[in-house]
Amino acid sequence: MIKIYYPTHSFKIREPERGKEEIWDELRKLWVRLNPEEWVRQNFIQYLLQVKNYPASYLAAERNIKLGELNKRFDLMVFDRSARPWMLVECKAMDEKLNSRVMWQVLRYNMAVPVKYIVITNGEECHAFVRGEVDFEEIAVLPGYDE
Secondary structure (H helix, E strand, O other): OOOOOOOOOOOOEEOOOOOOOEEEEOOOOEEEEOOHHHHHHHHHHHHHHHHOOOOHHHEEEEEEEEEOOEEEEEEEEEEOOOOOEEEEEEEOOOOOOOOHHHHHHHHHHHHHOOOOEEEEEOOOOEEEEEEOOOOEEEEOOOOOOOO
């Protein structure tokens, strides 16, 4: 498991007329509903940007992918400098356990969009894996962007 120390960030949060809190997503440049999973995603984005120094222009949040006949959405994708998918991040709410169901979900996404690194996090726990010769192997620290 990787210990994540989230940086402080002044998130923009509003409560529109509908009564559901929203948070400004700096990557998507739009207001999104602030649910527990979104809170984890936004904090993890700030960790990648501020602590790991990943370039914002190579991050994408909540994009559609085709998985057979199904349309799915990944939480966060990091692209390499050649704009190829490099890391896939699956975010869950803090009270959700990171179990085999979560891992299988992200592995299915990886079938549609192969990546070198897979990360699963619920904000408290974070596990990262690198593609090995045969399978993904757990790693103890997230790679730097230039690795």
